[in-house]
Amino acid sequence: MAYIWLRGHRPECQPPASNAIASHQRPHLIERFNEGAKRRVHSLQEFFVLGGKAIGFAFSRPFYRADLIQQMDSIGVQSLPIVLLTGFFTGMVLALQSSVQLKTFGATMYIGRLVAASMIRELGPVLAGLMVAGRVGSGIAAQLGSMRVTEQIDALNTLGTDPIRKLVTPRVLAALIMVPALTVINDFAGIFGGSIISSAYVGIPTSLYWRTVFEQIAADGFIFRYIPTDFIQGLIKPFVFGAIISLVGCNFGLKTTGGTEGVGVATTRTVVTASILLLVVDYFITQILLAVFAS
């Protein structure tokens, strides 16, 4: 029978000297697995409680409007250069790659449609989300983590302020507002980048490129007569991504332990967890939206 031993500094984690595996150690492993599972479920519960409280505090007083505006600047305005750059170059690469493929079918005139559909439905939200997760999520975790280890969170508590109301709610709201806004900008930068490549490299007139872009936007119809369905699909995702990034950052930041090293750990965990969650959730949202809009 094969056994996996977890080596640790605790003596009970070391493998036994003899080849006879003591039967009493098996429940120990199960117990540890059980404890680990409980901890994870508890963490998940805490995450959702944090999210619920953060949203709930948005509808009650006191509301920290100045903090919200400051966070909108920090999360949104300051992320603008990075989002513009990534969107622009992704659009250019998309046009370049698709021109090679479409040329074989003599369909290079559809580059605009392809770039627009890819950017608005998928790449725009995901790229903006990943960029914001890297820049803003890590920033939130580092900021709140530093506040935790330097007792500033405790200070807020003792000064009669709920840290979730003061620190988490403005960040979550700012992300809910600004990540969709950044996504729209990212979409536009990507489509614009695509237009430069298609006119300069592929030789498609700019007017034709933009006409195919608008054809694609109108292709799936409109909601409420004026709002293209593609836009709705492209804006639901960043709204959810904004919530994920800000809440993951706040959650890991507020739970930071272990001094400055702990701040580093919280930051890394935030970027990794938020990025993975974002991609997983993106798949499920896409499935749901395709089913809803197809019907």
Add this chain to the structure above:
Amino acid sequence: MTDNPEGRRGSDDRRQAPTDGPVAPNTPIRRPSDDLRVRAAIRNELATDRPIEPGELPALVNERTAENVIALDHVSLAFDEPILSDVSFTALAGETIVVAGESGTGKSTILKLLLRLLVPDKGTVFIDDEEITELNFPDALKVRQKMGMVFQGAALFDSMTVFENIAYPLREHTTLDEDEIEARVREKLSFVDLDPDRVMEQLPSDLSGGMRKRVGVARGMANNPKIMLYDEPTSGLDPLTTATITHLIIKLQRELAVTSVVVTHDIRSAFRMASKIAVLAEKRIVFFGTPEEMSASDDKYLRDFLGGF
């Protein structure tokens, strides 16, 4: 000081500070020396061993008439292992209670219990005759407004200026207008011997450790709280700054009659500022009494704890 407990309220010729003026007979004169180490030693003595004036000692509290402001009643707390076990003590209005003990004995936990950042497993905590153990979160926030807390590292908000830090509790919990807030901030900064015009617009990162601590005290007392809590207020400070902070705590008690709980293992400062000292060991309070009673105690642990002091 252990040799002469009464000495803390009188003068001790051996600890007379050097002076340029006339010197009392029989007082050894210390002359300034160019040797830096000697000068540093003199500065240390000035800070810690100079004779204590009556105005630098905590005011005496009338135990018959004063009311209980803080009470811990048979409080026990455990996480993975016991932190506190059956801890009880009371603080009368205007008293300064020093909680002393070795590291890791749960001293700071007592402050968290008083602030209701932690809830005891057993026992009750009273603040101002109100039991706080069963309070919900919003009510606990209200109780915390009666208290000012000074953290070990000052815990000033990095992103705010000194002015904004001190004004924070005023903006949160009072209806004072900006002029009144500025006047209050100036008053508190002056109380802690900081020049308001010089420091108000500075960020905490621009201040020295001692100044940060004093701003922390100013922020803690901004709302004129009834109770002040101090977590290791003198740790990591040089002797001069330690003396300054100690005198500040005494000044607060004498001039504003604030009830204080000070967690420290700086026993020298503890003897200067305490109305009563609680010594924690093995999760319990092993001694609770006046500094004089502590000095006079024959208990072996207390003698060892006081060491050479």
